[in-house]
Amino acid sequence: MDTEIIREIDVQSVMTKSSLPVGGYSVNPYVGCPHACQYCYASFMKRFTGHTEPWGTFLDVKHWKPIADPHKYDGQRIVIGSVTDGYNPYEETFCRTRTLLKELRGTNAEIMICTKSDLVLRDLDLLKAFPKVTISWSVNTLDEQFRSDMDNAVSIERRLRAMKQVYDSGIRTVCFVSPIFPEITDVKAIIEEVKDYTDLIWLENLNLRGEFKVRIMNYICKNYPELFPLYEEIYNKKQNDYWQTLEANMALYAQANHLPYRINDLPFGRSVKGRPVVVNYFYHEKIKLNNGK
Template identity: 65%
Template sequence: MAKVEMNGILIGEVETKNIMTKSSLPVGGYSVNPYVGCTHACKYCYASFMKRFTGHMEEWGTFLDVKHWPKIKNPKKFAGQRIVIGSVTDGYNPQEEQFGNTRKLLEQLRGSGADILICTKSDLVVRDIDLLKELGQVTVSWSINTLDEDFKDDMDNAVSIKRRLEAMKQVYDAGIRTVCFVAPVFPGITDFEAIFERVKGQCDLFWLENLNLRGSFKKTIMDYIAEKHFDLVPLYDEIYNKHNRSYFKALEEKAKEMARKYDCLFVDNEMPYGRVPQGHPVIVDYFYHEEVRGTKNTGKRNK
């Protein structure tokens, strides 16, 4: 189809020879992105760098290309491999309801025996609970870095925190492994212990990742802090201009103490697939995640 505008979003199509891409993420395996672009338009999105590879001149968050790919003919070759769906898009963006690319992908992965991780900020994933249960080894992760809906609205166009939490509970109650991904942690704003209190009974993993500021969105976030949280300007200057790690080092210690308080495992890398006793999610320290070893799940860092 020719590019068309739908609800302020420029929608196009793109052909790709292979939907599976080897991943450089700490969790390893393959990354799969059923769309180009992401209409959640998160102000801090690291994936916005992808725009320069797409041929788009539009602002990140205002366009979406629907991918078309040859059917995955031998899904079993991915047995035991980690497949991350949504590393530089959200497979459950609002347009997925119309185009259904993510469900099509999941259907093609039936019988693969892959370890599938879905990263989202949406509640549309509940539509596919039947398929997720059939696939078996599936984890669904929701990004939630605040319980404040006003701050959330300042940062993205995704569904409300309330809807994400409700979706997480539905998926968890369906017997599917869930993650609360507290990312990015905004210094002085994100209260991860309050979030933990809210989600500890409906997630298996509780990931923590610091706010990284680089590229064009560094100015966007720093300007936002100056406008809305002026008292935090010195802290952000210390962290993001002077590269002082002490704030996040202190948060690591706080997370360790929280793990002791709630009798939870505390690790530096993700655990192999499994469920945990309700109310005791594994707390995963992804602060400065580029130092995490990656696919070996050693729980150690490159230092």
């Protein structure tokens, strides 16, 4: 781990009303993330925290007033890890996510965890006590070299092994295919790999903006020069043809393989084994996710 700057901070509350499409509450037991994903949109958080260090090199460990009444969140969706990974490697030492789960025991809120880690397996005992739990792993490649170029998280193999173990334990799982890198992310190959141990496949395209746009474009130019014209078309000329074609192809693929297909949705429940729900969660600048409905 390259993270060098670790500090412990006191906060009034760790629960924040969410502006995310999934709604409910957004909970981040840490500020910053040692995964240091090259494409991470959450790097914008530096503006609000006063950090000037490069993204991925700092971590603030939050200490909050204990949650006195978990029933306050009954019926809500609680998303853990919207702008940081609650199971980053330092969680093994600080146990802030585990502490949070202990404090939330008794609520009937829907718990949703977003991670790139297999450390979540440590907390299966707590997670099984909640009536509604979803654990989502980000997997946008099966190529370990590309993965290591993009993040410092655990290997894809470890993520998928954890996903299967959680699925087999009876907890609902999501494979978050995000971000989809044009002509690099093989969405169908990922679905074929995970379809027997995930309930939902959530598809999100790569958005390039801010400081990481130049970094990713330079990476593509150096490592995938044959794809650079395509990335220029998508990210500099703002053409949506690639995403429209991919959307159409994924709809046909889902239909041909008898996979339920949704647009901008997060249905709860277990799927038929081998037939996960495929959700089109593309963020396009000019394409409405719900087709105007």
